[in-house]
Amino acid sequence: MAMKIGVEEFKERVGKGINDSFMRGAVAGAQDSMGTRRLSAAEELGNWEDWRSHGEEIRKHVLENLDYYLEQLSDNVAKRGGHVFFASTAEEANDYIRGVVASKNAKKVVKAKSMVTEEIHLNSCLELAGCEVIETDLGEYILQIDDHDPPSHIVVPALHKNKEQIRDVFTDKLGYQKTSKPEELAGHARETLRQDFLTADIGITGCNFAVAETGSFSLVTNEGNADLVTSLPKTQITVMGMERLVPTFEEMEVLVSLLTRSAVGQKLTSYITVLTGPREELDVDGPEEFHLVIVDNGRSKILGTEFQSVLQCIRCAACINVCPVYRHVGGHSYGSIYSGPIGAVLSPLLGGYEDYKELPYASTLCGACTEVCPVKIPLHELLHKHRQEIVEKEGKAPISEKLAMKAFGLGAASPALYKIGSKLAPAAMNPFTNGDKISNGPGPLKAWTEIREFPAPNKERFRDWFNNREKGGNQS
């Protein structure tokens, strides 16, 4: 299936990840800095738990009434002059988009970062059709010019690369002659891409949240690339996973706030852009033609199952940023564009157990992910459910947790690893000891202690621990 990256087997991918020391340092650094920023952004609000509960109630309500809201959304998009295509599969989505590209005789497409277009492998499909496709998010751009290196993190896709490697790629592929300073690298990308924005025939974006009541959708970025993608080309195509919508602007606002705080610890990112239909008749910028492609690609099979709550996901990566296993092995080890805890739950659902049955075992079930998830998806419980289903289907576990962890170079789920997980989680916001329970089931600590008898983590606060801990990714 399309979202798969690489052809290597689980163990080879993991081996590579573990031996990449820059990557491991980068991942650890990212987890620490993003974890800390998220934590302070959340703490600042004071009532973070209410925010999470509100996020959860909104997402649940939408999923339970998804057909209604999608109908309303599509009616309202059409009312404003946009075209809506419902695609059951990746192929249907790609075919439709290829058709639009062909009808415009388009040669150049600029894109803003979008997980769902990665999932359906849209780029290679358009390239096969003879169209140049340019990713404009800086991280995605770096990966693309490096012969399509796959992303390793859903918010910071080129996290596994250091600046020297990036400079080398720029030198090789773009004739770049300056230093490896991030400012200079970014400056070069700005200049190069500016010309692409101005000459592209079509702009393609993903969608953070669509708004059913008005037929609008929002894009959340820091770089401003999505704004140029949606204001300069004459035709715009927006691709959304079918679950990414909310009833009205008021719910959109709440989810945007949860997303920016959880993803990057910002109150809002630099650009939140809310678009409705194509441009008005006398407008100069903005697309003349707007297409919205709504993608199922396996999602409807998750609805109505025990795994439905995974569709609440708003792709903030907070779960990835606290995951001790991700910290150790990096994003590529998951063999899917969706990595970390969300990837370990979602990839087997969208891609099948055949390719991803090891992932649910590549987890300590420490529950750190569940604690930070801004829409309260019980991630570690879903991982546990996967294990049960796999055992039921196959009669046995494909790999024991011990072996999976060993493959991850972790030894059998060590208490030290568990400690890291629980401390990357916002211990300060949701102390283990105050009796707070995740409402969907037993608290993480309980889940853990039922399986293992490990000492309860001490109450050292995340920040103290952060300040004292050694740098780098070693933790055994």
Add this chain to the structure above:
Amino acid sequence: MTGTIQNRESFLNTIASSLGRDRHPGKIERPVWEFQPQKEVLKGATPDQLVEVLKTQCLRIHTSVVVTDQTGLAETLAETVANYGGGPVVTWKDNRFSEWGLDPLFHNEWPEQDIEYYEWDHTKGRENIRQAEKANIGITISEITLAESGTVVLFSDQDKGRTVSFLPKSLIALVPKSSLVPRMTQAAQKMRQMHLEGKQVASCVNFITGPSNSADIELNLVVGVHGPVKATYIIIDDL
């Protein structure tokens, strides 16, 4: 013109059947939510308090803030433009600039100082984009301003080109003090209200929070990627 909708019925039927029921027959009322924490943020803050919150937040988002009143506006704006290295300057076409007494600056002073000035003119088509692209500074007006996050909110229309705030190297946003609200919650409520009153929501609403930036290279913050490299908000005391 109404757009097309393709493949909808079977797609939505599949969803309903996964959910174990028939398709929704009627309208679903928006639920009364149990949690509403967003409404508590900066509740009851006065305009002056909101200005202070905005200023503090702007320190974190690499954005300068200047407070002035209508009489001081022209001078403040001239200074800010000079500090950013002068023209070319591009602005929306908006009566408020005249009302705030900026005509002499735009039409006399700047030309005298060889500061190129271009006002958005939809009849000139793509020429507007060429002008915005070569501009050093873009000037826009915030319709709603979010104190908590330091955000200006812009609504596009034929006279208010989207690219004025994206293509130039620097952005100057004029912020009427009366446009300040606690946070995005109030902006969302206003937008929804407009819609419910039958007014069409602008095809592009931009929430802009400081200059563009990226942390994609080793998580180092680089300010100024595709959009503006610098940003200043000029708060106009109109209360």
